Amino acid sequence: MTVVAIDRTATAVPTELAHGRGGGGPASKRIVVAYGFWIFILSDIIMFAALFAAYAVLRGNTAGGPIGAELFNLRNVFIETMCLLFSSYTCGLGALSAERRQPGRFLIFAAFTFVLGAAFLFIEAREFAHMVAIGAGPSRSGFLSAFFTLVGMHGFHVTSGLVALIYLTAQILVQSLQAAVLRRLLCWSLFWHALDIVWVGVFTLVYLMPV
Numbered sequence: 001m002t003v004v005a006i007d008r009t010a011t012a013v014p015t016e017l018a019h020g021r022g023g024g025g026p027a028s029k030r031i032v033v034a035y036g037f038w039i040f041i042l043s044d045i046i047m048f049a050a051l052f053a054a055y056a057v058l059r060g061n062t063a064g065g066p067i068g069a070e071l072f073n074l075r076n077v078f079i080e081t082m083c084l085l086f087s088s089y090t091c092g093l094g095a096l097s098a099e100r101r102q103p104g105r106f107l108i109f110a111a112f113t114f115v116l117g118a119a120f121l122f123i124e125a126r127e128f129a130h131m132v133a134i135g136a137g138p139s140r141s142g143f144l145s146a147f148f149t150l151v152g153m154h155g156f157h158v159t160s161g162l163v164a165l166i167y168l169t170a171q172i173l174v175q176s177l178q179a180a181v182l183r184r185l186l187c188w189s190l191f192w193h194a195l196d197i198v199w200v201g202v203f204t205l206v207y208l209m210p211v
Contacts (some may be wrong), residue, residue, distance in 0.1 A: 030116045037187040043195045044157075048198050051150040052205060068147070068206070071136055073127070079209050080123040081199065084158075087116035087132035088196040101177050110169050113192075117162050124155050145208065161192050177178055 004148055059068070094109030128148070131137065138148035171181050 007040065030090045037190055041190060044194065045198070048153070048201070049148075051146075051153060052201060054206065055146040055150045058142040058146040063141040063143075065141045065144070067143070071131055072074060072207055074207060075084050076123055076127060077203065080120045081203055083116045083120040083123070084196055084199055087113045088119070088193055090116065091189055098172075098177055098182060098185050103172055103177055106177075107169065110165060114162055114165055117158055117165075121155060121158055121162075124151070128152070151202060152201055153204065154195065157195055157198075159194060161188070164188050164191075 055075060090109045092114040094106045094113060097103075097105035113160045131144075136144055165188065168181070168185055171184070175181055
């Protein structure tokens with residue numbers, strides 16, 4: 001009886017080349033984590049879509065109170081919008097620096113991102129405080145309830161993003177740019193850019209479109 005030797009090495013796929021369906025193995029952990037985080041972002045977008053819809057329905061229900069044109073300072077809104085948009089730019093530069101293993105450059109861009117995000121929150125908090133001081137709080141009308149809920153929820157997300165940035169920066173200072181830290185940084189940058197997209201919708205619907 002003839003024994004046929006089977007060369008198993010001929011069909012073996014190197015582990016480093018097995019990166020997805022048909023490639024001989026599962027996707028890399030980086031791709032899986034990013035995919036899962038995209039699902040989280042999409043769920044967040046659905047929540048904001050519901051808040052946008054509620055605001056669109058209630059924006060005319062002022063109950064005899066002030067309307068948006070009487071309350072909003074478009075100059076301040078423009079400044080805070082520019083702060084958030086530029087923070088997204090510095091966030092992207094920071095992510096690229098981290099990918100290139102340049103922790104010093106990342107820390108510089110992270111600092112710019114944090115300052116711009118904090119400036120956005122400061123201007124927004126001043127707007128809220130002024131509105132409450134003149135009796136235009138969230139309980140004044142349906143319009144103001146929807147406004148404070150939509151804009152306040154976005155502000156809460158920005159605050160969460162800044163807290164996460166501090167945490168990630170501390171990890172990079174302690175652990176350097178390890179693969180696990182880079183994956184977390186990728187997820188955070190996706191989150192921060194998504195907040196910019198949501199704010200463009202807020203800026204358009206809330207501040208630019210007349211009642």
